[in-house]
Amino acid sequence: MRIRDVEFAYGRHQVLRGIDLDVAPGTVCALLGPNGSGKSTLTKILAGVLRTRHGSVRLGHTDLLRMRPRERAKVVAYVPQSSEVPFELTVREAVTLGRTPHMGMRPAARDLAVVESAVARLGLTELAERRLSDLSGGQAQRVLIARALAQEPRVLLLDEPTSALDLRYQVETLQIVRQVAREEGVAALIAIHDLNHAATFCQQVVLLSGGRLVADGPATEAYDAELLGRVYGLPVEVLHDAGQTQVRPVLGPLA
Numbered sequence: 001m002r003i004r005d006v007e008f009a010y011g012r013h014q015v016l017r018g019i020d021l022d023v024a025p026g027t028v029c030a031l032l033g034p035n036g037s038g039k040s041t042l043t044k045i046l047a048g049v050l051r052t053r054h055g056s057v058r059l060g061h062t063d064l065l066r067m068r069p070r071e072r073a074k075v076v077a078y079v080p081q082s083s084e085v086p087f088e089l090t091v092r093e094a095v096t097l098g099r100t101p102h103m104g105m106r107p108a109a110r111d112l113a114v115v116e117s118a119v120a121r122l123g124l125t126e127l128a129e130r131r132l133s134d135l136s137g138g139q140a141q142r143v144l145i146a147r148a149l150a151q152e153p154r155v156l157l158l159d160e161p162t163s164a165l166d167l168r169y170q171v172e173t174l175q176i177v178r179q180v181a182r183e184e185g186v187a188a189l190i191a192i193h194d195l196n197h198a199a200t201f202c203q204q205v206v207l208l209s210g211g212r213l214v215a216d217g218p219a220t221e222a223y224d225a226e227l228l229g230r231v232y233g234l235p236v237e238v239l240h241d242a243g244q245t246q247v248r249p250v251l252g253p254l255a
Ligand SMILES: Nc1ncnc2c1ncn2[C@@H]1O[C@H](COP(=O)(O)OP(=O)(O)OP(=O)(O)O)[C@@H](O)[C@H]1O
Pocket: 010, 013, 015, 033, 034, 035, 036, 037, 038, 039, 040, 041, 042
């Protein structure tokens, strides 16, 4: 996915300026930045939820920004920060909705197999007949991710996919995204707040600040204590240990 010179404003409030970003197939890219820095806005533009006339987003020869919604849905899956799914659906039915862009009137055998595989991958087999209204917030979040995988996209956009998940499922979900990206050649972009999870699970990290991309690369290179401190307004140190990069706030004595 090749993003060039994307700009966006809500009315007169300019939120994104001159965004250039490449995410290669097989790569998981973390989209980082403080609250209000434009992460959700960028993912919504890529998902076709928001429209901009400024810039291009190419996938091979096609411009995602100018694709028809049904065609885009065959190649781009998007899990928003919060989503309204019909609550009377069961887990399996909700995941099956992800197949809609590929399906005829009824699911074919392959559609059913893809759905079962996505349900199993997200650890939802036992819950498959439960109604969404009966799930916890984290279980519902996993259903939305399973629905996105059932779409078999080439681009996977996840807006804070781990925010409602406990530690085990945070780790498992990010591992699944890595595996899907690698095995199926998907370009994945994840808006995420946890800098350490991003460093651990994402081969590429990009940092938004004031509507611009101010860092882009592997965390080992892109994490700079001075830059992160300035962007987040908090002194941090960046630690490199046994191939792992971690960020820690520098705190004075606690009250
Ligand atoms: N529908 C809207 N109308 C007007 N302004 C908006 C709208 N949605 C977002 N904004 C503004 O655009 C800016 C970027 O918001 P966005 O939600 O993209 O940030 P974010 O980086 O995803 O934030 P967070 O980490 O809090 O989710 C913020 O200043 C926000 O107030």
